[in-house]
Amino acid sequence: MIAILEIVSAIALLVGALFTLVGSYGLLKLDDPMKRLHAPTKAGTLGIGALIMASILHSFTTGIDSVHEILVMAFLFVTAPISAHFVSKVHLHRGTCETPPPPPEDKVWATRGQADDGPLAPDQAQS
Amino acid sequence: MAESQAQDRPKLMRRVFPHPLLTVLLIVVWCVITNSVAPGTIVLGVILGILIPFFTYPYWPHVPRGFRPFKMVSYLFLVIWDILVANVSVAWIVLTKRNSDMRSTWVVIPLDLRTPEAITLLAGTITLTPGTVSADLSDEGHCLLVHALDADDPNAVRDEIKTRYEARLKEIFEYES
């Protein structure tokens, strides 16, 4: 039983390491700023999820029996979309990606609208 | 139906448990963080679960009405399954496709949802699932801007998100209307 658990956690380690590597490789390989956002937010998050699952499974083989690593995983899964959202807002605000089509119902996208009335970014104020 | 139940509930209960689900969540998180289910831990968790919602109640904008926890659980399992599938497909795209072969586009999704919590959950779900990242919301919250990594047809992406996730979220949060 313990041997099976050990092998399963070893495989989870390999899967997690593979996904983490793919996430960072995608960050380096892809050429468009918005495309780069996809690789780390998905592959990176699942990679860490698998590593943490491996850690939990391994703790059952050594008799520590800890499940609290799952909190780190839950926290990462909740915060990863928010970080990605903020990074894409930065791209939209600074115009470093393709201009999106205008929204069909309202006037503007929120980020563009904010940029007009919010305080200027320091580097914009200087130029 | 849930609306009238909520009004019938005694006022004292509402004051002691302003957010019943938050109380349950806090007890579970406390038990996980201390890594035990001993009676002492649970008692301390219950105390925290009552005190924290009680004292932070004035700072919460409003309590969501008509929330269905059990549908939420089945939705969570659907999303977890989709995350697994999505990660494998995105990893495959990143590893095998050349940059020039990827057809990444913007997709605009007109929203039927009006509750802020539901829109937040939809945006989070979109970011964690197949090749899409939610980028922005229109200024009055009627459309969501989504970036797709590799989509042949933007309309198909839009329709899939609307039928697969938005319809279910509408059932969870806004089924009365």
Next chain:
Amino acid sequence: MNPESFFEWCLLIAIASVAVSQVLAMVRLVKGPNTGDRILALDTMVINAIGLIVLLGVAEGSEVYFEGALIFAMLGFVSTVAYARFKLRGDIIE
């Protein structure tokens, strides 16, 4: 090969590949043509660092690394949001 040595090998491979991905993210941090890419690279580096902390905890068989990983996750998220917010509004607390 018995399960324990198999696990040890997998642990070594995992640590090596997470370290390599940390280096890849660092290359993007140095190269990254614009600010958004640098924020994203920093966020990825924080996530990879959490992975390394978790792996270290597995290797040492100790529970104390859990707190480190949790605090790193929280600080990383807050700093990503603060950096992005600074770029968006020129100010963090309004």
